[in-house]
Amino acid sequence: MLSTRATTKLCSPKQAAQLGRVVLPLHRATSSIPGCPAALRITAVYTSQHPSSSRSFSTTTPNHLKDFFPAKETGFIRTTPPAWPHHGYTEAEMLAVEPAHRETKTVGDWMAWKLIRLCRWGMDFVTGLTPDQQVDMKHSTTATSASKPLTEAQWLVRFVFLESIAGVPGMVAGMLRHLHSLRRLKRDNGWIETLLEESYNERMHLLTFMKMCEPGRVMKLLILGAQGVFFNAMFLAYLVSPRICHRFVGYLEEEAVHTYTRCIRELDAGLLPKWTDEKFVIPDMAVRYWNMPEGKRTMRDLVLYIRADEATHRGVNHTLGNLNQKEDPNPFVSVYRDGKEGQRPVAALKPTGYEREEVIG
Numbered sequence: 001m002l003s004t005r006a007t008t009k010l011c012s013p014k015q016a017a018q019l020g021r022v023v024l025p026l027h028r029a030t031s032s033i034p035g036c037p038a039a040l041r042i043t044a045v046y047t048s049q050h051p052s053s054s055r056s057f058s059t060t061t062p063n064h065l066k067d068f069f070p071a072k073e074t075g076f077i078r079t080t081p082p083a084w085p086h087h088g089y090t091e092a093e094m095l096a097v098e099p100a101h102r103e104t105k106t107v108g109d110w111m112a113w114k115l116i117r118l119c120r121w122g123m124d125f126v127t128g129l130t131p132d133q134q135v136d137m138k139h140s141t142t143a144t145s146a147s148k149p150l151t152e153a154q155w156l157v158r159f160v161f162l163e164s165i166a167g168v169p170g171m172v173a174g175m176l177r178h179l180h181s182l183r184r185l186k187r188d189n190g191w192i193e194t195l196l197e198e199s200y201n202e203r204m205h206l207l208t209f210m211k212m213c214e215p216g217r218v219m220k221l222l223i224l225g226a227q228g229v230f231f232n233a234m235f236l237a238y239l240v241s242p243r244i245c246h247r248f249v250g251y252l253e254e255e256a257v258h259t260y261t262r263c264i265r266e267l268d269a270g271l272l273p274k275w276t277d278e279k280f281v282i283p284d285m286a287v288r289y290w291n292m293p294e295g296k297r298t299m300r301d302l303v304l305y306i307r308a309d310e311a312t313h314r315g316v317n318h319t320l321g322n323l324n325q326k327e328d329p330n331p332f333v334s335v336y337r338d339g340k341e342g343q344r345p346v347a348a349l350k351p352t353g354y355e356r357e358e359v360i361g
């Protein structure tokens, strides 16, 4: 399936995938196919979504571009909706998100922050950022301008790598709390679902970007290695100090908010023409998952949704890092006592997280 609303109206997902494989080589010979709207739409997707870069990690030529996960067609099943439907945001909520940083207060905070700084340095290095593409490194979490923008290809490499990592900690934390509840015969107080939902949400980010590009072998190898290291490190670290792990994820999400904010600003400044091209079409799965309204389905809109998700993860994890890991209920899914109704915390609006006395009492 080629993720085009036009194609899904005209033919089945399988046919669309086949059509795309035919159209792409044709596109390389001709810039458009007059009189064929579906093919034009597919062409627009490919021309806009497969930017080239001198160091894009893509070792696959555009001729070999394919849909990694076409919808499986079966005799009985029409569609499979998301297990965790997205709760949605208003535009005002999404625009209110700002890059921010929680100052370190404990040795554990400091360790988590330094580790994130190291990861950020590694990320900039492997994604081939030149010095003039880097933001002010002294304020790198909140600075969002550099003298030279990233290309669309560099952004996609960054997004795919970041999201493939970001989906790990929620799953590890949710799994370990699940197992802890089973073996200690104790309730969990509502943390598991929020953590698993976070990892699900991150995976949806990844899959959305995977519809826009095809990583090369080097990139796939990097993702494989990074997951192997990160999963095991997070597994062991969460057993030792879940509090530091949540703080670490809070700082990771600060970086994510920063990254997407910079992308939005470069889109607004017209520095990413392939994504602001009116022919550019975002993946269908994104439109469905975020329930994006008609007329609000540009790349900028998509990045706004994703950034709001990251701001939620940031607030949730900084808050969880402030709580008693064994006893406290999850304040983001709890029902509050009389007089506190309507005061359920909103993670996206609290970049540094809620302190324990604010939400537990």
Ligand SMILES: [Fe+2]
Binding pocket: 163, 166, 201, 202, 205, 256, 310
């Ligand atoms: Fe994400």
Ligand SMILES: [Fe+2]
Binding pocket: 166, 202, 253, 256, 309, 310, 313, 314
């Ligand atoms: Fe996130």
